[in-house]
Structure formats: C-alpha cells, structure tokens
Amino acid sequence: MHAPPPLFGHRIAATDGAARAGVLATAHGPVETPVFMPVGTAGTVKAMTADAVRATGARLVLGNTYHLMLRPGAEQVARFGGLHRFMDWPGPILTDSGGFQVMSLAKLRKLDAGGVTFQSHLDGATHRLTPARAIEIQHLLDATITMALDECTPFPASKAEASASMELSMRWAALSRETFVPRPGYALFGIVQGSVYPALRAASAAALTRLGFDGYAVGGLAIGEGQATTFAVLDATVPHLPADRPRYLMGVGTPSDLIGAVARGIDMFDCVMPTRAGRTGRAYTSAGVFNLRNARFATDDRPLDPHCACPACTRHPRGYLHHLFKADEMLGPMLLTWHNLTYYQDLMRGLRAAIVEGRFAAHAAAVRAGWTGQPDAEPEEA
Ligand SMILES: [Zn+2]
Numbered sequence: 042m043h044a045p046p047p048l049f050g051h052r053i054a055a056t057d058g059a060a061r062a063g064v065l066a067t068a069h070g071p072v073e074t075p076v077f078m079p080v081g082t083a084g085t086v087k088a089m090t091a092d093a094v095r096a097t098g099a100r101l102v103l104g105n106t107y108h109l110m111l112r113p114g115a116e117q118v119a120r121f122g123g124l125h126r127f128m129d130w131p132g133p134i135l136t137d138s139g140g141f142q143v144m145s146l147a148k149l150r151k152l153d154a155g156g157v158t159f160q161s162h163l164d165g166a167t168h169r170l171t172p173a174r175a176i177e178i179q180h181l182l183d184a185t186i187t188m189a190l191d192e193c194t195p196f197p198a199s200k201a202e203a204s205a206s207m208e209l210s211m212r213w214a215a216l217s218r219e220t221f222v223p224r225p226g227y228a229l230f231g232i233v234q235g236s237v238y239p240a241l242r243a244a245s246a247a248a249l250t251r252l253g254f255d256g257y258a259v260g261g262l263a264i265g266e267g268q269a270t271t272f273a274v275l276d277a278t279v280p281h282l283p284a285d286r287p288r289y290l291m292g293v294g295t296p297s298d299l300i301g302a303v304a305r306g307i308d309m310f311d312c313v314m315p316t317r318a319g320r321t322g323r324a325y326t327s328a329g330v331f332n333l334r335n336a337r338f339a340t341d342d343r344p345l346d347p348h349c350a351c352p353a354c355t356r357h358p359r360g361y362l363h364h365l366f367k368a369d370e371m372l373g374p375m376l377l378t379w380h381n382l383t384y385y386q387d388l389m390r391g392l393r394a395a396i397v398e399g400r401f402a403a404h405a406a407a408v409r410a411g412w413t414g415q416p417d418a419e420p421e422e423a
Pocket residue numbers: 345346349350351352353354355379380381383384
C-alpha cells in the first residue's frame with residue numbers, strides 16, 4: 042500500500058530574527074527553505090541536463106507558463122504526462138502565471154478587466170490569458186505550486202495607478218482561487234502587489250489572506266526600484282503575511298538581494314541571474330563576481346572558486362574556462378551555469394544552517410565580506 046501524498050505545508054524548523062529555516066512538504070517531495078529555484082523557462086534550465094540541475098543541490102525548479110503555453114502548448118505537455126515527466130524532473134515544480142512575460146515579451150497586448158489578449162512573440166498568433174485559463178494551463182502542466190494570475194504593476198507608477206493595478210490583481214486572485222482544483226500536496230499561491238506604497242502592499246496582503254492561499258508571493262519588485270526600495274517594501278509587506286505559510290519573493294535576485302530578503306523573512310526565490318550570467322561568462326563566487334572573458338584569466342591556473350565542489354571548479358583551471366568563452370565553445374556556458382547554480386544553492390544552504398544555529402547575522406556579514414573584503418559591500422566585478 043502506498044502512503045497518501047503529504048498535504049502541502051511549510052514547517053518552520055528554526056528562526057533567527059525574522060529569518061526562517063523550514064521544510065516545504067509537497068506531493069513531489071520535501072524542500073528545505075530558504076530555497077532558490079533555478080528557472081526552467083521552456084521546460085529546461087538552459088544549458089543543463091536535469092541530472093546536472095539536481096547535482097547543484099536544487100530540489101525545486103520554476104517553469105514559465107507563457108513560454109510553455111505558446112510552445113509546445115499546455116495540452117501537448119499534458120499528453121506527455123505533465124511537465125515532471127516531460128523534462129525529467131520528478132521533484133516539485135513551481136510555474137508562474139504567465140502574466141509577467143505577457144507584459145514584458147508579448148506584442149500588441151491589451152489588458153482588460155477579464156484578462157489580457159496578446160500576440161505571441163514567436164509567430165504573432167493571438168492568445169488570451171484569463172485568471173481561469175492561467176490556472177487551467179498550470180493544472181495541465183501538473184505544477185506542484187500554481188501562481189494566481191496578476192498584473193505586475195510597471196515601475197514607476199503613481200499611487201492611483203498602483204492602486205487600480207493592485208485591485209485588478211486582487212480580483213484576478215479571487216477568480217484564480219475559484220478555478221484552482223485542490224489536490225493533496227499541491228498548492229496555490231497569491232501574489233501581493235502595490236508597487237512601492239506600504240498602504241497598498243498591506244491592503245493587498247490583507248485581501249489575499251482573506252481569500253486564503255497555501256503560500257504568498259511578493260511580486261512587482263526588482264524591476265528598477267533599487268535594492269533599498271525592495272527591502273523597504275519587504276519591511277512593509279512581510280509582517281502582514283501569515284507566519285505559517287511560505288513567502289516567495291518573485292524574480293529576485295543577486296546574492297546580496299537574497300541575503301537581505303532572507304533576513305526579512307522570505308523563504309523562496311527564483312531568478313534568471315545565475316543562469317543568464319553563466320551563459321555570458323560571469324561567475325558568482327565566494328570572492329565576488331568574475332568575468333571569465335577578462336584577459337587576466339588567460340594564464341590563471343587556480344580553480345574558479347576554491348570553496349565550490351562543482352565540475353567547473355574541481356576539474357578545470359580559470360584559464361580553461363576563459364579559453365572556452367573566447368573560443369565560443371558551448372561547454373563554457375554549460376560549466377559556468379553549473380557553477381553559478383551551485384554557488385546559489387550553497388549560499389542558501391549556508392544561510393539555512395546559520396539560521397538553525399542562531400548565527401545568521403554573523404554568517405551573512407562574513408559572506409558579504411568575502412565578496413570584496415569589505416563588510417556590507419555589494420558583490421562587484423572582479
Ligand atoms: Zn563551482
């Protein structure tokens with residue numbers, strides 16, 4: 042007899058200040074938090090096999106509804122048994138609702154009270170995304186964690202614009218909630234909007250909490266407002282979210298952003314930064330950010346990061362990685378993506394251990410100091 046799948050939940054194992062160490066229970070296995078999700082845009086974490094993604098320590102990946110609904114199509118993925126089987130990722134998958142990419146990638150998009158009509162950036166075909174369709178697509182993909190459809194309020198926005206946009210997202214959140222089909226171990230998250238206005242963020246958090254979601258995301262950040270404002274919005278938002286539910290900061294960010302957000306009580310993150318940077322020769326390391334294309338690495342016989350156990354760091358000198366990028370060899374982006382994802386996973390694991398041991402602030406300061414030798418400095422190009 043098989044045991045029934047676990048109910049979705051977030052058990053807090055330890056706290057240190059506002060920072061939390063926990064475990065997400067899902068239908069597709071447990072996930073330790075705080076957690077960073079590699080972005081598997083179109084059913085693949087670019088340049089990585091699924092085994093390689095697992096080898097970095099990642100346990101939860103993100104898929105993009107917008108890309109998958111256009112190609113190959115949600116119904117097509119469902120015919121293959123869902124995204125887990127399609128991309129060989131039996132572990133948990135979170136899918137976004139598609140709203141953010143529609144607004145940033147699609148052509149001739151037209152927003153109305155019921156949803157958004159847009160032309161595919163691939164072939165110009167007309168599509169429509171509504172709260173109900175966004176939920177249906179994510180169900181077809183078999184997402185472990187489904188996101189409600191929202192409008193990512195552009196930045197900057199006046200308070201009146203941000204308020205109208207947030208109210209629309211709250212109506213869509215209610216419609217998403219009505220459409221979602223609950224299953225054991227699966228979850229639906231709502232998304233807090235409200236731009237940089239604390240009162241709007243608090244109102245959004247209250248509206249979502251009244252509806253009741255399995256987790257709560259903070260959206261509409263890291264779109265040009267700057268880190269200090271991102272953190273100020275978190276300070277104004279997180280206290281209004283239920284303590285017993287996971288909190289997800291969408292689309293963030295740099296290692297420095299992650300540390301600051303974990304300190305403010307965020308549990309989950311996703312960002313294209315480590316994968317995108319890896320494809321262009323930029324490495325996040327315990328000593329800061331390196332651009333492997335830089336000529337000074339041509340004769341450098343040292344490992345990329347002596348503290349990292351990934352293949353790029355344990356099997357090759359910096360000079361080889363430099364050569365791969367200069368020669369436009371595809372192994373360069375593959376190795377550096379592997380490294381950057383490993384660095385992000387190691388960073389989160391280190392933060393989690395520090396929370397459990399009650400030394401989060403000292404650990405965070407030591408990590409930051411390693412980047413430049415200067416406590417509290419931003420990671421910089423080395
Ligand atoms: Zn490495």
